[in-house]
Amino acid sequence: MVYVYSLCVCVLMLSVVCRSRADEDDGPVSTPARSVCKPVPNTMHLCSGIGYREMRLPNLLGHESPREAQQQSAAWTPLLGKHCHPDARRFLCALFAPVCLPELAAPVRPCRSLCEAVRDACLPVMSAFGFPWPEMFNCSRFPDGSDLCVPGERDPVRAVTTDTPKGSVVCEVCSQEAETEIQQNFCSSQFAFRLRIGSFSPDGSDVRVVPQGRSRVLRWETGPQEQQAAMEQSALWLLEGRSCSCRALEGRLTGSYIALGDMQNGRMLLKRLVRWSREEKELKKFIRTLLRQAC
Structure with missing residues (x-):
């Protein structure tokens, strides 16, 4: 019961944060030209060990410091414990801690197909506790695959990958x-x-x-x-x-x-x-x- 209560409180907090930011902007949070790369904090358990070391800030939710991103991301860790979708962590980290690619001046957004797959699998879990899919996670805001984006692990169109590519041969x-x-x-x-x-x-x-x-x-x-x-x-x-x-x-x-x-x-x-x-x-x-x- 304590775990369920924590999940409810955490999702409610993040829903309020995301809705408030969505009210400020009808589209995805725009990234200022002076974006920077910062190390992914070791205390950011949601994305620790995700497969890359640096994140771009401001991130896709408008967080401007590693500390702010870490604090807000912590509320979503309990949802991963529900194992609602194998790519839930990949999707959330693409928003809270987008990979920093030196050759690009802005964060790489998650693909729409990744967002939709995670939403369809995890929304029933959230709805069971009375919480909607946050507006800032609106899948229509993300690329449909024609632009550079972060795909799902099993997505046939892998435009960019944040994990080490896997071969058929075991090291x-x-x-x-x-x-x-x-x-x-x-x-x-x-x-x-x-x-x-x-x-x-x-x-x-x-x-x-x-x-x-x-x-x-x-x-x-x-x-x-x-x-x-x-x-x-x-x-x-x-x-x-x-x-x-x-x-x-x-x-x-x-x-x-x-x-x-x-x-x-x-x-x-x-x-x-x-x-x-x-x-x-x-x-x-x-x-x-x-x-x-x-x-």
Whole structure:
């Protein structure tokens, strides 16, 4: 009952905010010429780990600061818990934290088809509590696909993507056997971390993985220069990650990960990446097993 009450209050608050902004402008919120790119806040749980690191402000709801966008977006997190549509998060983040593409001077809006799919699936959930689809989410305001826009994950016309493109081949780094191979390759790897992942983003043909918070170092066998390079970049790299799929990076970036890798040309290259799917007690036991190895 507490969860249902929170959902009702949150949706009501956002409906009022969106309706008030809609009253100020008959169309989508216009973006001033002096728009800026800002990092997606780690506290913005709705869009944390969405697949890109920077958002364009003002966003499509007129929020002018990361703090304002984060505060307003928090009210929609409970709706995601209802799992009304697999692209609900993608749609909401396209509005609250639109991806920042340097070559464009304005935010990329969600495609109309994405809006309609999420609306049709999630509106019944909202209506059950007496709340309408917010006017600022009016799907007629968004491109029909002829212009650049953010499509749904399964949309056949993918004009732009904010996630790492998935190939039909599974990345060796993220293979199902990776957990066993972590134990086998622990001693031969230059570094090993237990970490949480904050975000990841494509960089050319590779994927840049950014840890969240402090990582626990399980193994670190590099020289001073490599250590300094690692400290400066604070990122892990999945080579050719855009041409294969990595299950460890699919869905929400929650829970603990174990990463193995080597330093190469000043970058920390991943050899194995595993998202721990079992209990924390078993993870601690697995880590003790790794540390007991005579490397």
